[in-house]
Amino acid sequence: MLGLRYVKFEPSQYILKFRNGKVVSEGAGLSFYYYAPKTSIVAVPMESAEVPFIFEEVTADFQTVTVQGQITYRIADHKKIAEVLNYTLDMKGNGYSSEDPKKLSQRIINIVRVLTKKSIEDVTLKEAIKSSQLLAHNIKKEIMANEEIGFLGIEILGLLILSVLPNKETARALEAQTREEILKSADEAIYVRRNAAIDQERRVKENEFNTEIAVENKKRLVRETQLEAERAVQQKKNQQKEEQMDFETALEEKRKDYISLTVENVKAEADGKAYELAAVMKVLEGIRPEVIQSLANIGMQPSKLIAIAFQELAEKAGQIGQLNISPDLLRELMKDGQH
Numbered sequence: 001m002l003g004l005r006y007v008k009f010e011p012s013q014y015i016l017k018f019r020n021g022k023v024v025s026e027g028a029g030l031s032f033y034y035y036a037p038k039t040s041i042v043a044v045p046m047e048s049a050e051v052p053f054i055f056e057e058v059t060a061d062f063q064t065v066t067v068q069g070q071i072t073y074r075i076a077d078h079k080k081i082a083e084v085l086n087y088t089l090d091m092k093g094n095g096y097s098s099e100d101p102k103k104l105s106q107r108i109i110n111i112v113r114v115l116t117k118k119s120i121e122d123v124t125l126k127e128a129i130k131s132s133q134l135l136a137h138n139i140k141k142e143i144m145a146n147e148e149i150g151f152l153g154i155e156i157l158g159l160l161i162l163s164v165l166p167n168k169e170t171a172r173a174l175e176a177q178t179r180e181e182i183l184k185s186a187d188e189a190i191y192v193r194r195n196a197a198i199d200q201e202r203r204v205k206e207n208e209f210n211t212e213i214a215v216e217n218k219k220r221l222v223r224e225t226q227l228e229a230e231r232a233v234q235q236k237k238n239q240q241k242e243e244q245m246d247f248e249t250a251l252e253e254k255r256k257d258y259i260s261l262t263v264e265n266v267k268a269e270a271d272g273k274a275y276e277l278a279a280v281m282k283v284l285e286g287i288r289p290e291v292i293q294s295l296a297n298i299g300m301q302p303s304k305l306i307a308i309a310f311q312e313l314a315e316k317a318g319q320i321g322q323l324n325i326s327p328d329l330l331r332e333l334m335k336d337g338q339h
Helices: 079-085 100-120 125-130 130-145 149-151 170-284 289-296 302-315 326-338
Strands: 002-010 011-018 023-027 032-037 039-045 049-058 064-075 154-166
Touching: 011 079, 011 149, 023 064, 032 039, 049 100, 064 100, 064 125, 064 130, 079 149, 100 130, 100 154, 100 289, 125 130, 125 154, 130 154, 154 170, 154 289
Parallel strands: none
Antiparallel strands: 002 032, 011 023, 011 039, 049 064, 064 154
């Protein structure tokens, strides 16, 4: 029959079959025959779509940044979007009969741009560069609550901000500033390291100096101990010397006392003998010498008596003519002399 056709759709397409303005069948991945003059077919894609975007915005400090990202969405309410946008297929097999399906992605990107502009205007350049994740979180939260998105029946699956970049001149300035800060930090690190090295060297020198002081103190203590010992030995020697001198002095005093006593004893003995002799001489006064000589010879040895006799003979030799002495007498005198 003229105008009767057969069509088969993919499971990722939600199909609405209209006849005379009414939905006669609907579902995903349908296949059916239809009469072209009286039938309209609406095919709404069910799969998710990833749409990249890139645009320039101005931060709160009037710096231009380039925001690059990607949004992922899918059509959640197929009937609702079919009421708003024209997803009717061209019955000639040339795709959709209108440009609305192609404009959906741009409409979503426009909403993202508006929300991105709003967020970027509230932060400075450095904050915008550092807050890509926070920016994506805030935009996603706001776009999911957006009325137009809800009106279209769109479900936002994800939104990523891949980069927030300043222009080349600003980037070079930031790089220079950052480079200077890094160099400054490096200089400060070198300064800190040098100070640490100097402080460490100072501590080492202080330790060495303290060690030298401790060694010198030990040496001083050893010297003081040695001097103290030598002083004690010297004191002991001096004490012993003093004791020796005291002993010698005492001994000398005793010796002097002994000599004095001996002298006194000798003197007393001499005085006694003189007194005795004086008494004897007093007794012998008036006695003839011959009598005294005779008394002295009493008890004398014969040899001494003979010697005295010879002495008297010698004194009277002028009166004696001749004297004969026998050999026996001389022999006896010689024996007595040897004894």
